[in-house]
Amino acid sequence: MRKINPFPALIAAFILAAVGLTVENEYYLGVAVIIMIHALNATGLNILLGYTGIISIGQAAFFGIGAYISGVLSATYGWNALLTFPVAFMGAFIIAYIIGWPVLRLHGHYLAMATLGFGMIIYILMNEMDFITGGPSGLMGIGDIEFFGLYFGLDQAYFVLMSVYFVFVLFMLELFDKSFLHYKLKFIKSSESASNSYGLDTVQTKLLVFAFVAGFTAVNGSLYAFFVHFISPVSFSLKYSIELVAMATVGGLGYITGGVIGAVILGLVPELFASAEDYEMLIYGGLLAVCVMFVPGGIAGTLSRLRKKDA
Amino acid sequence: MLEVRDISVRFGGVKALTDVSFTVKAGSISALIGPNGAGKTTMFNVVTGFVSPVAGSVKFMDKDITKAKPHRVFNSGISRTFQNLNIIPELSLRENMYLGIIGRDKPSVLKSAFRLNKQYWKTTSDEIDTFLEFAGVQDFQHHRPSSVPYGVLKNFEMARAVISKPKLLLLDEPAAGLNMAEKERLAGIVRKVSADGITILMVEHDMQFISSLAQYVVCLNFGEKIACGTYDEIRNNQAVLKAYLGDEDA
Structure with missing residues (x-):
């Protein structure tokens, strides 16, 4: 059993506390919340791609499924926000399990194409099923999160809620990373036949990981819906799926902090270069190309290599 | 301990294995030999569940594992090594x-x-x-x-x-790519494993390596069993010599 490294979670907690105490501008707090949501999604993808070797270009679909389940239950049926989270998780889990049954038998490019197709189908459904989703013009009237007399309608309050959840998830991920699951998934990633002949049920394991990450991504979608109060299919298009792949790759595949680092860097691009909006994709692509060519293992991988050299 | 009966495997029109039968006794070291393409590794893959035979059965400790998935085969007590590690x-x-x-x-x-x-x-x-x-x-x-x-x-x-x-250990070309000293070290480890009561079946090309270890040898050629017996019996078997060295008049 490997030693737990509490620093990533502690550093994140420290930075978030500093931001919460010093930044008063609601807009910037909002940006921080969105970046945290990106970071969680990218981390979910990192577990698929960096640990288990499942390439998924359909993560935006699960994010959207979560957002729409919570959004519709809240806006149309008036459910309490908190109750919609388990429904979003289970909904995405079950859909991913059913999709994964045939799809996860594919590998490499074929799996990428299959998940891409799935993402596009969900995107089209969000647009066309306007009697439920509101179609391209979006879904309005999504309520606020409220429990035990606490009310999270204001951006400051939401920032605190999101920060607590975020640090909690980071700590859980560290526990996951330092448990034997880390090995199990990496064995499956690098050789399914070897894992099979050592008694690991690779099909079942991959299915459960895929479905669990889908559920986790859907919960992020719910958090997103209750934060922005208005969702439309544009937020869950192919573009977002690809952005998540870019975040995980730039940050570092196979490192628990990879998704977070990538999300912070790429999430800040549109904010820092707001005046050069037309070139946003260019900067994105450039960063990705530079990382893939010159920083193998991403930023987290490079940091960990440097640290080992010092030790 | 391991009973392979009338196993046939087809890859499309290619007859990879035809009616191959042999048994591995508990506690023994056995070897599966044959020229390239004889079907040795395919036989391994049948036993470990990676390849489904069109006919025949594999029994391990009186349990039928013919169609079992690889991880189930492992659970029943069979481990394997790989040619490519x-x-x-x-x-x-x-x-x-x-x-x-x-x-x-x-x-x-x-x-x-x-x-x-x-x-x-x-x-x-x-x-x-x-x-x-x-x-x-x-x-x-x-x-x-x-x-x-x-x-x-x-x-x-x-x-x-x-x-x-494991109860049965399958070794896929353990000596391939090793020098003499390394082969001897590995042979020593195989003997220790065997002494611990683990039955061993290996696919191997290196006759010297086999002669020092295997008590029982099965020889395949073109997917068919052409001989079986002790190492000395196999060494003098005409069919085996022909498979490895070719016909006298060739």
Whole structure:
């Protein structure tokens, strides 16, 4: 059993506390919340791609499924926000399990194409099923999160809620990373036949990981819906799926902090270069190309290599 | 212990194996030999569940495992090594040992993540020490496979296979690519494994390696069994000589 490294979670907690105490501008707090949501999604993808070797270009679909389940239950049926989270998780889990049954038998490019197709189908459904989703013009009237007399309608309050959840998830991920699951998934990633002949049920394991990450991504979608109060299919298009792949790759595949680092860097691009909006994709692509060519293992991988050299 | 009966395998129109039968006795060291393309590795893949035969049956300890999936075959007590090693490059050798343990014990995910079974992982760690020493690779345990000599990796693979506590161990070309000294070291490890009561079946080309180890040899050619018996019987068998050396008038 490997030693737990509490620093990533502690550093994140420290930075978030500093931001919460010093930044008063609601807009910037909002940006921080969105970046945290990106970071969680990218981390979910990192577990698929960096640990288990499942390439998924359909993560935006699960994010959207979560957002729409919570959004519709809240806006149309008036459910309490908190109750919609388990429904979003289970909904995405079950859909991913059913999709994964045939799809996860594919590998490499074929799996990428299959998940891409799935993402596009969900995107089209969000647009066309306007009697439920509101179609391209979006879904309005999504309520606020409220429990035990606490009310999270204001951006400051939401920032605190999101920060607590975020640090909690980071700590859980560290526990996951330092448990034997880390090995199990990496064995499956690098050789399914070897894992099979050592008694690991690779099909079942991959299915459960895929479905669990889908559920986790859907919960992020719910958090997103209750934060922005208005969702439309544009937020869950192919573009977002690809952005998540870019975040995980730039940050570092196979490192628990990879998704977070990538999300912070790429999430800040549109904010820092707001005046050069037309070139946003260019900067994105450039960063990705530079990382893939010159920083193998991403930023987290490079940091960990440097640290080992010092030790 | 292992009973292979009338196994036939077809890859499209290619007859990879035709009506092959043999048995492996408990506690023995047996070898499967034959020229390239004879179907030796296919036979291994049938036993371990990677390839489904069109006819015939495989019985292990009186249980039918003909159509069992690879992980079920492992659970019934059969481990194997690979021609191309299959050691995970991004983990150290010591970490690679966990592959032999996770499948064997199937530890609880939640308990392990929340560190409620520290005692179990402590025992496991000691066990890994024992087996690394058993194969004589403890000096390389913190290295990644890319920085370790091939001969050591072969020995390491034995440690990983044995820690999974199999009853039958299948070795796919264990001596391939090794020099004389390394072969002798590996033969020593195979003997130790056998002395521990693990039955061994190997695919091998190296006749000298086989002669020093195997008590029973099965020879395949073009997917058919052409001979079986002790090493000395096989060595003088006309069909085997013909398969390896060609016809006299050729």
